Amino acid sequence: MSNATLDGAPIALEDAYQHAARILACAKFPVVAGLGSDAAGVRAAILLAERLRGAYDHLACDDIFADLDVTRSFGMFVTTPNEARVRSDVVLLIGPGLTQHWPALFERLALDRPAYFNKDAPRKLIWLGPKRNEAKIEGIDIETLAATPQNLPFVLGALRARVGGRPINLDGATAKKVESCAQALKAARFGAVVWAAAALDGLTVEMLQGLVTELNATTRFTGTPIGARSGASGAVQVSGWMTGFPPRTGFGRGYPEHDPWRFDARRLVDSGEADAALWISAYDGEAPSWTREDLPLITLAPKGAGAKRGLYIEVGRPGETHDAVELAQETSSFVLRRATAPADTPSVADVIREIGARFSEDVPC
Amino acid sequence: MKPLLFALRREPEQRLDLSKLTPDRLVGRTVKEIEAIEIGTTKVEARVGEIFKVRSGDPANLHFEGGSERFDLLGAKLLPGFSIYVEGDVGAQLGRNALGGRITVAGDAGPYAASGMSGGHIDIDGDCGDFLGAPLPGEIAGMAGGRIVVRGGVGQRAGDRLRRGIILIEGDAGPDLGSRAIAGTIIALGAVEGRVGYLNKRASLILAQAVDFGPTYVDCGAHNFAFARLFSRALVEDSRRAARLLSQKLRRYAGDTAVYGKGEILTPA
Numbered sequence: 003m004s005n006a007t008l009d010g011a012p013i014a015l016e017d018a019y020q021h022a023a024r025i026l027a028c029a030k031f032p033v034v035a036g037l038g039s040d041a042a043g044v045r046a047a048i049l050l051a052e053r054l055r056g057a058y059d060h061l062a063c064d065d066i067f068a069d070l071d072v073t074r075s076f077g078m079f080v081t082t083p084n085e086a087r088v089r090s091d092v093v094l095l096i097g098p099g100l101t102q103h104w105p106a107l108f109e110r111l112a113l114d115r116p117a118y119f120n121k122d123a124p125r126k127l128i129w130l131g132p133k134r135n136e137a138k139i140e141g142i143d144i145e146t147l148a149a150t151p152q153n154l155p156f157v158l159g160a161l162r163a164r165v166g167g168r169p170i171n172l173d174g175a176t177a178k179k180v181e182s183c184a185q186a187l188k189a190a191r192f193g194a195v196v197w198a199a200a201a202l203d204g205l206t207v208e209m210l211q212g213l214v215t216e217l218n219a220t221t222r223f224t225g226t227p228i229g230a231r232s233g234a235s236g237a238v239q240v241s242g243w244m245t246g247f248p249p250r251t252g253f254g255r256g257y258p259e260h261d262p263w264r265f266d267a268r269r270l271v272d273s274g275e276a277d278a279a280l281w282i283s284a285y286d287g288e289a290p291s292w293t294r295e296d297l298p299l300i301t302l303a304p305k306g307a308g309a310k311r312g313l314y315i316e317v318g319r320p321g322e323t324h325d326a327v328e329l330a331q332e333t334s335s336f337v338l339r340r341a342t343a344p345a346d347t348p349s350v351a352d353v354i355r356e357i358g359a360r361f362s363e364d365v366p367c
Numbered sequence: 368m369k370p371l372l373f374a375l376r377r378e379p380e381q382r383l384d385l386s387k388l389t390p391d392r393l394v395g396r397t398v399k400e401i402e403a404i405e406i407g408t409t410k411v412e413a414r415v416g417e418i419f420k421v422r423s424g425d426p427a428n429l430h431f432e433g434g435s436e437r438f439d440l441l442g443a444k445l446l447p448g449f450s451i452y453v454e455g456d457v458g459a460q461l462g463r464n465a466l467g468g469r470i471t472v473a474g475d476a477g478p479y480a481a482s483g484m485s486g487g488h489i490d491i492d493g494d495c496g497d498f499l500g501a502p503l504p505g506e507i508a509g510m511a512g513g514r515i516v517v518r519g520g521v522g523q524r525a526g527d528r529l530r531r532g533i534i535l536i537e538g539d540a541g542p543d544l545g546s547r548a549i550a551g552t553i554i555a556l557g558a559v560e561g562r563v564g565y566l567n568k569r570a571s572l573i574l575a576q577a578v579d580f581g582p583t584y585v586d587c588g589a590h591n592f593a594f595a596r597l598f599s600r601a602l603v604e605d606s607r608r609a610a611r612l613l614s615q616k617l618r619r620y621a622g623d624t625a626v627y628g629k630g631e632i633l634t635p636a
Contacts, residue, residue, distance in 0.1 A: 159581065170624060
């Protein structure tokens, strides 16, 4: 069974669905935001946005676009983690907090062992800009290239310049270190870079992919990106096959229009252009980042994340209370995750289906 | 003949797509026909007549009396020989893909101004949002010609993927000025911050105030550039301060060496 509250006070589930349907159907330009759900939930949310002629946005879009903007305006070398695991003799890790963004990183890429197709030599690991003590892992030898999050883009640029044999404005120990790392990358037979979109911005990722492109002139090098939180990579795929665009797409004129600036949910809400919001965060009950308080709001979040303001409908966690299809970081493909603790709490898709059944585009509100 | 006038009745409730209101698309239309043009972007209808009071005049010269941060795509695909004057602010993508003509904004402009512009002259009295002259997400190249003059400051990544043309900023520039610039010229007379000219291929950035350009810009010394002096004369009409900056002895930093190293940053020696 599910719980629902209205401004913190309990409300019957049927009343909650009715109320939600009224809020969304009466809005001039509603936004379906958050989108933190499995494939079925995202699919239902996008269909709802289309029916409402509103917009949709994912909560981790800023991180999504760090990678996606490079893919679509520069190009990107990527491979699956399994390919990197069995082939890479050199692994370049970029940025702080990689194991926070993907706790199974070292285990899945088997970084403590030689690559399957390169058994004779140990894997060489270089970590650019780890956090303090982050690269000190027992039993694994990691060469570090120090950088703060602020100067990481510059050190990366210097590394790329040296890989290409171009001059840099550095001297002393740092220059030597950059030089030796550049030589190590060039000596790779099959290299892989690992980075998390959440820790870098688009320009840095473009610099990184430029480095990979240059290395590919003489050897093989590719990338293993760590996707953003709350099912972001899956949401991008679902959005792509449904509308042809990633999130931050609107249906205001009846057809999908993609504009990452215009359909940024935070901007839409704070500027007053959106007049109602459906917020979905089924994985971890994250709160929306906008500041406006007087907006009619419906929150779909798991137990314990109850919203104090507006309408709240409890949903189950994908892969925990119900079976879920989501894009898995470990295989870079959609997988079915069996429920670990099955419960009859409705999924995001269930709740959206119920709300959708209670309004009609043909009947004015 | 007086210009064709659009007087704003009240602040619009939704973002407006003004790409339909460029001179070449209004020639030969009556006021009544113009008033019936749909410019809304949501399911709520918004016709020109509800938003503006239209007064007939020469459609080659448009005059917007009153502006709004929600006026998107104003002057999109503008053609040579036409002009638009806005007494107020404008929204995103001002002069998008403009091929020529002149746009003057007596207020602020939103993000992606002059995006994809390949000719024409844009003058903005106030500040400008992020991504001035930049390509839209998913596009390969940014502004490909023409001239844009901003009297105030600009947001982040102005001149991103600039391909040709001149961007002149009299105020301060936000982070990452001239990022990924392919070619063209960016002149900034105020302060700059962040990664200046990051991933710059062949563009020239002329800055009144130097900052640390990072390890991929190499100092080439101070020189008297003959071309800078010539260029300075071409800028007098738009900005005397910019012309003065370019007539000085300049220090040249070559970069971004991470890419080709064929671009440059020039600062007063």
